[in-house]
Amino acid sequence: GIQVEQSPPDLILQEGANSTLRCNFSDSVNNLQWFHQNPWGQLINLFYIPSGTKQNGRLSATTVATERYSLLYISSSQTTDSGVYFCAVEGYGGSQGNLIFGKGTKLSVKP
Amino acid sequence: DTEVTQTPKHLVMGMTNKKSLKCEQHMGHRAMYWYKQKAKKPPELMFVYSYEKLSINESVPSRFSPECPNSSLLNLHLHALQPEDSALYLCASSQVVTVNSPLHFGNGTRLTVT
Numbered sequence: 001g002i003q004v005e006q007s008p009p010d011l012i013l014q015e016g017a018n019s020t021l022r023c024n025f026s027d028s029v030n031n032l033q034w035f036h037q038n039p040w041g042q043l044i045n046l047f048y049i050p051s052g053t054k055q056n057g058r059l060s061a062t063t064v065a066t067e068r069y070s071l072l073y074i075s076s077s078q079t080t081d082s083g084v085y086f087c088a089v090e091g092y093g094g095s096q097g098n099l100i101f102g103k104g105t106k107l108s109v110k111p
Numbered sequence: 112d113t114e115v116t117q118t119p120k121h122l123v124m125g126m127t128n129k130k131s132l133k134c135e136q137h138m139g140h141r142a143m144y145w146y147k148q149k150a151k152k153p154p155e156l157m158f159v160y161s162y163e164k165l166s167i168n169e170s171v172p173s174r175f176s177p178e179c180p181n182s183s184l185l186n187l188h189l190h191a192l193q194p195e196d197s198a199l200y201l202c203a204s205s206q207v208v209t210v211n212s213p214l215h216f217g218n219g220t221r222l223t224v225t
Binding site for chain 2: 033035040041042043044045048086088095096097098099101102103104
């Protein structure tokens with residue numbers, strides 16, 4: 001099946017700093033989503049982005065499908081950005097609805 | 112506030128108990144999902160319902176029994192669980208089970224099996 005690798009596994013930032021999180025995947029995808037899981041366990045959908053670039057406030061994401069990677073940019077980080085960021089993909093050959101999650105990037109933003 | 116509501120938030124049950132987890136959404140979504148998440152791990156898919164019919168069962172043991180009574184409700188019936196089944200159980204929904212359909216998660220039920 002499709003493999004999803006996220007980097008870095010852990011990231012510590014000072015408030016106000018910018019960061020880039022990466023998601024590599026092993027095969028072509030027709031579905032790629034980024035999620036943020038806060039320290040209380042709530043999973044929030046940030047972007048649906050199988051290709052192209054999207055922006056939402058301080059967050060933006062770019063997926064280069066032909067090169068099999070996606071990037072999540074966080075600018076002017078805030079302590080509320082802390083948590084785990086997951087990339088999840090669905091390949092063309094997989095069952096519809098079966099999103100495969102990466103292991104996540106744990107972000108800690110210090111005040 | 113999440114638009115996918117899960118109850119209860121916490122559940123402690125013995126290995127001989129029978130309990131149910133409930134999930135409700137009123138976004139008109141026709142696909143609903145159960146995920147299991149162990150501590151410090153990513154969510155793992157358990158079941159997918161599409162238009163109230165089970166479309167994916169990821170080889171989940173029969174002690175977990177899903178049910179979709181209607182397009183807004185999803186239940187997970189639990190029976191004879193093991194301590195290793197302790198986890199965060201997440202319900203999710205999407206417009207349909209195809210591309211261009213972002214997944215929306217509930218806040219989860221933290222299950223402890225004693």
